[in-house]
Amino acid sequence: MTGHHEVVIVRSPARTPSAESGLTSLLAAYHLRTEAEKGRAVADADGLPDRYRAEVTDPWTAFAADVVLLALAGDAAVGCLVVTAPADGRSEIKRLWTDPAFRGRGIASGLLGEALAQAAEQGVDTVRLSVWQWRTGAIALYERFGFTVTESWDGRDQLVCMQRTL
Template sequence: MTDRGEIAIVPWPGRGPSAEDGLSGLLAAYHLRTEEEKGEAVPDVGALPDRYRAEVLDPRTAFANDAVLVALSGAEAVGCLVVTAPFEERSEVKRLWTAPSFRGRGVASELIGAALARCAQDGVSTVGLSVWKWRTDAVALYERLGFAVTESWDERGDLVCMERAV
């Protein structure tokens, strides 16, 4: 666990039902906002594509092989991040989301730092991620944290692929 003032970064599951419910809420906000930004806004979780709806409704199953980190302010989940299970000394960071009211407080940086520490413990040598090109603040954050743009491994042209050594 990492503690930064009022924010604690904890592995999930493990902090009781409030963190679990909060994780689903954060994932819902992430996916609904992403669909809106892609020009494919949906009214609610039930209208998300199957894969994303499954993450929101049952994160325990969706991320069974991955590490999920949750940022807590007291008992409230205010940020999340998923680190994929290592494969050939490589992991991927995905689903980084901070509740809008907690942005600008270093939550995302703390989540990424905790993810990188976990990757180092797991013997990962490289961490990759992909981010929508219009999320310029996120791209800038990743660059400040040592990620560099790399050749895309994804077919979707609006994604920027980045990686860094652990």
């Protein structure tokens, strides 16, 4: 017996203490890693830019109009993803993150599949996302799910914009 828990993906999880702290921890890890990869490492969430710190501090407010997907192994949050509310027939996927200790188990694929299902249920025509060019594993995952590189809607250097029609 390996002791691995089955991973379950929950849409807009209840605001339980474990879900809240788990989502906060996952978002903090995501943003801290991203800032470090951009060469702007900070010691903790207090050092993040205001916009990202707000997501970590109160994700339920930051993503109030969006669907938050949380991957749970037992009571532990091990992955997250946000699907923005539809606008002009489009939604955006943001903040895909899997706890490094749980990578290689299909969690990111499960979250992405659920995100596409959620968008389709909401009548979305196109799902888009942006990813840093150095995250080659994430880009490969998105390509496996049918996303293609498209013209950038974001002026940040080294950001790859992708989309998929549903």
